[in-house]
Amino acid sequence: MEARTRRLTLAMIVVTLLWTGLWSAQARSGFPAIQNEQTVWDGVYSRAQAERGRVLFDAECSRCHGVMDFVGDDYMATWEGQTLRDFYLYVSSGMPPDQHEPIEDFLAYAELVAYLLQANALPPGQTDLTANLDRLDRIRIEGMN
Numbered sequence: 001m002e003a004r005t006r007r008l009t010l011a012m013i014v015v016t017l018l019w020t021g022l023w024s025a026q027a028r029s030g031f032p033a034i035q036n037e038q039t040v041w042d043g044v045y046s047r048a049q050a051e052r053g054r055v056l057f058d059a060e061c062s063r064c065h066g067v068m069d070f071v072g073d074d075y076m077a078t079w080e081g082q083t084l085r086d087f088y089l090y091v092s093s094g095m096p097p098d099q100h101e102p103i104e105d106f107l108a109y110a111e112l113v114a115y116l117l118q119a120n121a122l123p124p125g126q127t128d129l130t131a132n133l134d135r136l137d138r139i140r141i142e143g144m145n
């Protein structure tokens with residue numbers, strides 16, 4: 001009986017902790033300034049994803065571009081202060097521009113962006129870059145020059 005009471009009390013504590021945890025997480029998301037923000041330096045893509053992006057780039061983009069067109073001061077620095085959402089949308093809505101064979105798969109563009117990040121010597125991480133626009137919008141492009 002006593003053990004049961006203790007278990008009940010414990011269960012109530014756990015529920016209370018979960019509840020306040022959820023509540024404060026929700027409260028936090030109301031304040032964008034302290035939201036979980038990242039930059040391109042935080043390992044936002046994976047090595048394997050960038051490799052898939054490289055294969056795609058060679059197949060779909062290299063007839064018009066070399067990857068070095070998109071590296072460094074002359075290119076990536078022009079995106080300084082924007083987010084990966086801006087960059088992703090630019091690439092996914094505009095490229096390839098002749099559109100006779102548009103790439104349908106939105107994940108393919110996350111792979112291409114991952115490859116371009118890698119080409120800019122930004123560090124890889126454990127997980128793939130997302131194709132979710134809200135999450136991409138929380139990854140800032142900075143420190144590119």
Ligand code: HEC
Nearest residue numbers: 057060061062063064065070090091095096097098103112
């Ligand atoms: C048929 C030729 C062609 C192909 C294929 C092509 N592009 Fe482009 N790309 C262009 C041209 C032309 C521009 C310049 C367009 C402009 O400035 O409006 C450009 C511009 C770009 C830019 C940005 C330039 C800027 O000023 O920000 C990026 C990034 C880009 N391309 C990525 C890609 C990727 C990734 C692919 C493959 C999915 C690709 N392109 C395929 C012709 C091409």
